[in-house]
């Protein structure tokens with residue numbers, strides 16, 4: 001093993017962990033904020049470029065540490081301004097991250113795992129199975145790269161607007177919002193994701209508002225129960241069905257943690273946040289599966305004591321799936337029923353599907369379509385044998 005592999009990667013250290021690192025070197029804690037700013041705000045990747053740190057200390061740091069970024073292997077830019085990058089991680093797999101520009105904000109959809117073990121029936125990532133957990137550096141490295149790349153394209157920093165439309169703040173970098181909605185289940189890579197969230201919200205690093213950093217989960221209840229001790233980020237629940245029978249068919253983890261427990265854990269977490277913050281319920285609409293008017297009525301009833309907004313996501317097709325996206329009239333009927341029941345409902349517009357970056361299409365391949373089709377065919381064959 002080369003000495004390099006044994007070095008500490010400073011990119012993945014939270015403020016307290018960076019302070020511990022400097023204290024081990026016999027240095028003052030303020031070195032930690034200095035270093036975080038160099039790496040995350042100024043984008044420095046060489047310890048020698050940290051010019052307000054003495055040469056002697058830099059040598060000491062270099063002997064035991066380095067700044068190591070995940071590798072970007074491909075970049076795709078959509079006609080609608082979205083971008084997708086394929087990121088190679090240490091396990092040898094690749095994951096995807098997607099940038100979605102909207103008026104006044106720039107959202108980055110971040111991956112937490114290569115593949116996913118939970119196998120939701122409508123999700124391309126789930127079809128791959130689980131490959132590996134991303135390290136803290138690989139999660140935060142996505143945000144590091146996206147800010148650098150977008151600044152390089154000339155994308156202006158995202159402004160923040162209040163409800164009346166007045167500009168209240170200027171985010172210093174192009175990304176103002178993070179959604180942990182890329183590949184993987186963030187709560188099954190708990191410790192690394194918590195550290196990465198802490199860097200996202202840390203003033204010495206990215207300083208993003210807790211309201212603008214969202215964890216999306218398909219319902220790992222014991223992990224939701226632990227969340228409040230680690231973060232105050234926003235929460236999105238991937239519900240997708242109004243009753244256990246249907247949910248267990250399309251989101252298998254529901255068999256272990258049914259809806260009632262999921263809503264209980266989520267409400268407990270939301271109540272610790274206070275400040276009138278509400279969870280987002282995500283509901284992928286699949287034609288003929290969960291998009292009936294009766295499902296909408298049942299959903300309205302189910303959520304009546306659960307403070308939330310509802311985000312409807314029309315299913316995005318991919319090659320291994322026979323599911324179909326509902327017609328626009330059925331989407332709007334579903335929306336209307338929830339709206340009339342008093343919910344705030346948004347329908348997610350499909351972005352970036354020209355580059356395969358819409359929700360649920362993320363597979364992290366490196367452009368080798370022959371291998372991809374073969375893997376899909378293999379996976380399809382396996383599923384048929386299993387059933």
Ligand code: SAH
Pocket residue numbers: 122123124180181182183184185186216217218237238282283284313314315316317318359360361
């Ligand atoms: N594992 C986490 C986060 C990643 S999935 C979770 O499940 O919440 C992010 C979102 O994309 C989820 O709401 C998921 O249900 C949705 N999604 C997955 N596949 C989709 C597809 N084919 N079409 C539309 N949305 C999809």
Ligand code: SF4
Pocket residue numbers: 116117118119120123124125126127182183184185218238
């Ligand atoms: Fe995993 Fe989320 Fe996809 Fe389900 S929807 S398989 S939890 S990534």
